[in-house]
Structures are given as structure tokens and as C-alpha cells.
Amino acid sequence: MSDVETTLRGPEAYKIATRAVELMERHQVWPTALNFELWTHYVADPNGALARELTRLISLGEPMTELVSEELAATYLPKARLNEQIRDAGDLLSKELEAVSKAIQNAQKTNVAFGKELAGASKTLDKQTDVDAIKAVVGGLAEATRRVHKENQSLEARLADSTAEVERLREHLEQVRRDATTDGLTNLANRKAFDEELDRACAEAEEAGTSICLAVLDIDHFKGFNDTWGHQTGDQVIRYVASVIGRVAAPPRFAARYGGE
Numbered sequence: 001m002s003d004v005e006t007t008l009r010g011p012e013a014y015k016i017a018t019r020a021v022e023l024m025e026r027h028q029v030w031p032t033a034l035n036f037e038l039w040t041h042y043v044a045d046p047n048g049a050l051a052r053e054l055t056r057l058i059s060l061g062e063p064m065t066e067l068v069s070e071e072l073a074a075t076y077l078p079k080a081r082l083n084e085q086i087r088d089a090g091d092l093l094s095k096e097l098e099a100v101s102k103a104i105q106n107a108q109k110t111n112v113a114f115g116k117e118l119a120g121a122s123k124t125l126d127k128q129t130d131v132d133a134i135k136a137v138v139g140g141l142a143e144a145t146r147r148v149h150k151e152n153q154s155l156e157a158r159l160a161d162s163t164a165e166v167e168r169l170r171e172h173l174e175q176v177r178r179d180a181t182t183d184g185l186t187n188l189a190n191r192k193a194f195d196e197e198l199d200r201a202c203a204e205a206e207e208a209g210t211s212i213c214l215a216v217l218d219i220d221h222f223k224g225f226n227d228t229w230g231h232q233t234g235d236q237v238i239r240y241v242a243s244v245i246g247r248v249a250a251p252p253r254f255a256a257r258y259g260g261e
Helices: 003-007 015-026 033-044 049-059 066-076 078-127 131-180 190-210 222-229 233-246
Strands: none
Touching: 015 033, 033 049, 033 066, 049 066, 078 131, 222 233
16 A cells, blocks of 8 residues: 555545545546546645646646546556556457467468378379379478478467466566555555455355454554654554564464555
């Protein structure tokens, strides 16, 4: 979870949301869900890259169209970037599969043609006694064999390249999956991962007739600490507590950051 998302889950969230709506109304921005997310990020992090870009667009008098909002989200919002990464990986995988399919089809056509040529050559050789004619048939078979060998080599190379690319995409998607289920501040699992793991653990326990243990921890008086020492120091405290919990909660235990605090 980013620092902005953490702020938006804290006590200042309602003030930020109210201020975002006020600014949207002032600049005649439609209160769509995407625009609201953009402008709450703008208010929560006024010195961030998104806020600077929005300020620049406003100063130029640029209208906040749906296309502009989508481009801003794709560039600056973590979830939008994550979705774009998944979509791009899916497109690349589809292209790889299409290329492999074409290579296999070409190899199949070449092998079918070679089979027919072999059958024809066999019939011709049965009837031929002329040496030159036999040499011509053998020469044709040799050329056909070279074509099949070349096509098979091409297919092997294509499959090897595709295997490497698919493995790279698999690793990339695995990293994307980890990013999507990891809290950015603490490196513990996030709320989404927690919900999935809890569902899995409950189903497993119900099937086995056993029980599970769920512990919910909180840092006492943390708001006062934040107000006194500042959010950056507060984040360091959260990271330290999370690192201790992470060491204790080794498998089969599972540790996650449930909320923004």
C-alpha cells in the first residue's frame, strides 16, 4: 500500500475527500469514480508527480476529458499501471502462441508434402529402370529432405525462443502477482492476499474438521505518535513492527497488513 493510500485510510481521509470534490467542482471535472481517485491523490500528495501534472494541465486550461483522466491514471495510479502490465503481458503471450501455432502449421504442411513426395517417388522407382530418371527421383527426394530438415530446424528454434519468452512472461506475471498482493510500506501481504488466504484456510480447516487461529494486532496510541514525530517516522515504526511480525509468522503462519494504520 502506498503512502497516499495509507493516508486515505486514516483520520484525514474525509477531509481529503471533501477537498477533492470541491476542487473537481471548481475546475468543472465530472465526479466519476476515476476522477475522484485522481483528485483524492492530488489532495493527499500535493507535491507528488500526479499533483504536479494536474497543476500543469489546469494552468494550461486543458479540459479534463475522459481520455485525459485515463492517461493520467495509467501513468500515475498504481492499480492502473498494474492492470496495464497484466494486459501487456497477456498480449505478448497471445502473440507468442500465435507465432508458435503458425510455425507448427508450416512444419505440418511441409511434412505432409514430404510424405506425398515419398509415396510418389516410391511408385516412380518401381516403374523406372532408366538411370537418369532414377537419379532425378533421388535428387528430388534429397531436396525434399533438406526442406523438411530446414523447416524442422526453424520450428525447433521458434519453440526454443517461445519457451524462453513464455518463461520470461511467467516470471514477470509472477512478480506482478506478488506486487498486487504485497503491501508497499511493510512488504507483508496486503488486504487482498489476506482475504484470499483466510478463505483458503477456512475451507481447508472445515474439510479437515480442524480449527484455525486468527490474531489481530494493533500499535497502541499510534495516532499520537504520528502527530508528535511525523508520518515519516511513523512509517519507520510500522516497518519495524511489520518486520518483527514477518519473522515470527513464518510458514505455515501468514502475516498481512489488514488496514492502512
